[in-house]
Amino acid sequence: EIVMTQSPATLSVSLGERATLSCRASQSVVGNLAWYRQIPGQAPRLLIYATSTRATDIPARFSGSRSGTEFTLTISSLQSEDVAVYYCQQYNNWPLTFGGGTKVEIK
Amino acid sequence: EVQVVESGGGLVQPGGSLRLACAASGFPFSRYDMHWVRQVSGKGLEWVSGIGTAGDTHYPASVKGRFTISREDAKNSLYLQMSSLRVGDTGVYYCARGKSDTFDLWGQGTMVTVSS
Numbered sequence: 024e025i026v027m028t029q030s031p032a033t034l035s036v037s038l039g040e041r042a043t044l045s046c047r048a049s050q051s052v053v054g055n056l057a058w059y060r061q062i063p064g065q066a067p068r069l070l071i072y073a074t075s076t077r078a079t080d081i082p083a084r085f086s087g088s089r090s091g092t093e094f095t096l097t098i099s100s101l102q103s104e105d106v107a108v109y110y111c112q113q114y115n116n117w118p119l120t121f122g123g124g125t126k127v128e129i130k
Numbered sequence: 131e132v133q134v135v136e137s138g139g140g141l142v143q144p145g146g147s148l149r150l151a152c153a154a155s156g157f158p159f160s161r162y163d164m165h166w167v168r169q170v171s172g173k174g175l176e177w178v179s180g181i182g183t184a185g186d187t188h189y190p191a192s193v194k195g196r197f198t199i200s201r202e203d204a205k206n207s208l209y210l211q212m213s214s215l216r217v218g219d220t221g222v223y224y225c226a227r228g229k230s231d232t233f234d235l236w237g238q239g240t241m242v243t244v245s246s
Contacts, residue, residue, distance in 0.1 A: 024190075057232040059175075066224055066236035067167075067175065078234060110175055114231035118190035119165075119177040 025049050025113050029122035035130040042098040044125045046111035051092055055115035058087060058096045061124075062107045070109075071096065103129070132156035132235065134208075134225045139240030146215050150240060152208040152225030157235075160203040163228030166210045169239070170221040179210060180228065193219075215244045 026049040036042045046056070054074040059067040069078040071087040074094065084099045098105055106129060111122040138150040150166070165180040179199035180188045187199050198211040208225055220243050226233035 055231075059233075066238055067233070068236070069229070069232060069234045072229065072232045072234075112175075112177075112232065117188050119180070119231060121175040121177070123174050 024118055025052060025116055025120050027111055027113055027120050027122035029109075029111055029125050031125060032123075033126045033128065035128050036098075036101045037130045038103065039100050040130075042101050042105070042127055044096040044098075044109050044127070046094040046096070046122050048092040048094070048113055052113040052115035054089060055113060056087075056089065056094045057112045057114065058085075059110045059112065060105070060107045061110065062104070067110065098127075101127070101129075134227060134235060134237040136223065136225045136237045136240040139223065139242045141243045141245065142215055143246050144215060144217055144244055146244070147211070147213040148215065148242060150210040150212070150223055150225075150242070152210075152237060154206045154208065154225075154227070157227070159201075159206040163231070164199075164201060164208045165226045165228055165233060166197075166199060166208075167224045167226050167233060167236075168219075168221045168242075169224070170218075176221075178223070180231070181208070212242070215242075217244050220244045 028047045030045045058071040061067040074089045075087040088095045108124045166178045181199045196214045200209045222239040224239045225237045227235035
């Protein structure tokens, strides 16, 4: 099973500032990595798939990148609606696995 | 409206069984893979099963042999039959539409509580 490790556990960022979230895979997942945002009280929502492709209707302030088995989600200018828990997910191998999440809060 | 709606959650004793259902609408259900993902109270996400358009199924080790995913395309419906339930199976169960094994449409979830 591929283990996904997210850091930090909690990230405090001022509104309008950049947020950088990390996700590391225990082995290669190539580019088969997705990101989700879960606003409190809501279901998760797909933000990014294939490392860097934004899902439908996802604003351009969200971007994804990769270096080997390290993946990064960047929110270029944090908005109030971005207060949420963010999860990464690999879909290169069965079983599909998620990271433990990064909680983004307002500083 | 494009949506999936879960039902069937509830309270069940350890060792018991429960069947969840997911009703899909607004998209060609038969052309999509479908999945169940769960979230233990206040914690992270765990994928628990997936079914392809041809009926091929996948499970993680934690539920294999206890959970069975199925679909009924004529009714635009997805199911999860859960047996030998454990306290650790407690959580919110989400139905999710598959997009190359990511999840691009989620329901609001149904709560399953396993407790004596």
